[in-house]
Amino acid sequence: MTLELLRGTVRPYAWGSRTVIAELTGNPSPAPHPEAELWFGAHPASPSTVDGTALTELLELDAHGHLGTEITERWAGRLPFLIKVLAADEPLSLQAHPSAGLAAEGYAREEAAGIPRDAPERNYPDPTAKPELLCALSEFHALAGFREPRRSVELLRALDCEPLRPYTELLAGQPDEDGLRALFTTFVTLPSSALEQLLPAVVDACVRHVRERGEFDLECRTALELAERYPGDAGILAALLLNRLVLQPGEAIHIAAGNLHAYLRGTAIEILAASDNVLRCGLTPKHVDVPELLRVLDFAADEMPVLKGxxxxxxxxxxxxxxxxxxxxxxxxxxxxxxxxxxxxxxxxxxxxxxxxxxxxxxxxxxxxxxxxxxxxxxxxxxxxxxxxxxxxxxxxxxxxxxxx
Structure with missing residues (x-):
């Protein structure tokens, strides 16, 4: 068996496009439902097939023949990567992935606690890390990595929002990783009463900034877009602390362990480790575990490197x-x-x-x-x-x- 056609599987998440994957694969467009990702690989949840046989089954039958002896032994007979076409019409959740050590530790802890692997509150359904590389096929918009703290102070001050001022000065007084951790933690743990007062004021400030064509127009437009889709979500505040990226076709970003990110819109090739470990921060109806997220996050801050290959x-x-x-x-x-x-x-x-x-x-x-x-x-x-x-x-x-x- 060699150079055999590999049939991918479509993941119909609500944020997906009805046209991109359909047109790529020659199917009727628009599709009847959103098509968010087209997976090629041996992920147990959606394995690709070769002549109707799942790739996972082929590897179980003859891992050495498919992977080679050295790779079979190194990766315990499994294919460690997954490649996808990602087609986002709407923002994905704000999320991060654990390191290999934290993934193994978290998986063992949840196994011992008897939490079913498919339970919605499960953080670690497998014991492996989930690094990613996203390479744009079209103009692609994303939030990725914490912005340099002094620059975030400039953004927050530019909003000229009185209820936001104490939080801005918290970061201004300690513009480093510890200050970012303190402000981010404060934002995502705000009591609902405080959040209900702060968020509308921040949204109004973003509207003013856009109307006045301020320096942080793109960041404010993003906050407004997120506020429209996820009203009342603390992730909107967290998003103001992240790098706002616009990738051109061929440009890529590497999402390492602990990197907080959210893909906003566009089409891309994504290659990643075949893991399901995701810690969410917000902008989602799914499970959010703030204490565990804080254990995973990397608060090192700077411009997010854009790779050109x-x-x-x-x-x-x-x-x-x-x-x-x-x-x-x-x-x-x-x-x-x-x-x-x-x-x-x-x-x-x-x-x-x-x-x-x-x-x-x-x-x-x-x-x-x-x-x-x-x-x-x-x-x-x-x-x-x-x-x-x-x-x-x-x-x-x-x-x-x-x-x-």
């Missing part, structure tokens, strides 16, 4: 500190062009533009159309990518383990 011929690679994955993309503009994706164990290849001819070092070939993906086991080796249609841009994303594993 390292160019190697026609291939760009997005390298991070994550052990579980690496994202590469082959971008080709004509029939004479060719890219080689160097083998890093098992691979998933996903075509987002054009039509590509894939040739594996093992000798197998496969034509891959827009919206299609293939599973390439470790034995395939390097894979060359060549456009089928002349003068048609062809783009193929590759999910793999990092080089050297």
């Amino acid at each position: 390292e160019q190697h011929g026609a291939v760009r690679r997005y390298q991070t500190s994550a052990e579980e994955f690496e994202l590469s993309v082959a971008e080709l503009d004509g029939a004479a062009a060719r890219a080689v994706l160097t083998a890093c164990g098992p691979q998933i290849l996903l075509c987002t533009e054009g039509t590509a001819l894939l040739r594996a070092a093992s000798g197998h070939e496969r034509v891959l159309g827009k919206g299609e993906a293939v599973w390439s086991p470790a034995k395939d080796g390097d894979i060359s990518v060549t456009p089928v249609e002349e003068h048609i841009r062809t783009t193929v994303y590759r999910a793999s383990l990092p080089s050297g594993q």
Whole structure:
């Protein structure tokens, strides 16, 4: 089995688009329901299939044959990464993911407490970390990482909101990680009576700032958008402390453990560790555990690095500190062009533009159309990518383990 078509699964979350994934995969658009994510991988909740057989089942039957001996032993016979097309028409929840150590500890604690793994109040359904890399396919809007504290003080003061002043001065008096932790904790633990007084005043201040075309127009518009969708949610205040990002196609961000973030809108490729561990802060009807969130969060603050990838011929690679994955993309503009994706164990290849001819070092070939993906086991080796249609841009994303594993 080699270069076999991999059938993805659609996750129909309410914040998803009715058009993006449908059009990518050639299905009727608009779709009858929102389609938020298209998953390719061996996640137990929604495994992809090869010839009707779940990838999880194939790995159980022959992990060594699919993953290779070294990777099978390193990752206990499971595929550690998952690649998705993410299509957001509305904001996702404000959230963070635990480190490997905290995930293992939290999982053991909840197992001992007898909390069912599918219980809505469960924080740690598995014992693994969940780093992520998001790479924009369209203009993509996000909140990610705490803004440098002095800059956040400037934003809060620019709102000129009297009820907000004591909180602003709390951070101004200690513009560092500890000050951020204190202000964030204060915001997300405000009694409902205090929140009901503060939030409307902050929203009014944001309206004034936008009308006056103030310096923090984008941040205030975001707060207003969140307030409209989640009225009364303390996450609106927390969002004012985060970096507001607008990614252009090809730009990416790495969401490491403890990084508070919320994806707002746009289409992207997301590659991540195959874990479900999420600690939510707000902007969601789902379970929020503030004490546990505070254990997980990283309050180191600065501008969020935007990755553009390292160019190697026609291939760009997005390298991070994550052990579980690496994202590469082959971008080709004509029939004479060719890219080689160097083998890093098992691979998933996903075509987002054009039509590509894939040739594996093992000798197998496969034509891959827009919206299609293939599973390439470790034995395939390097894979060359060549456009089928002349003068048609062809783009193929590759999910793999990092080089050297």
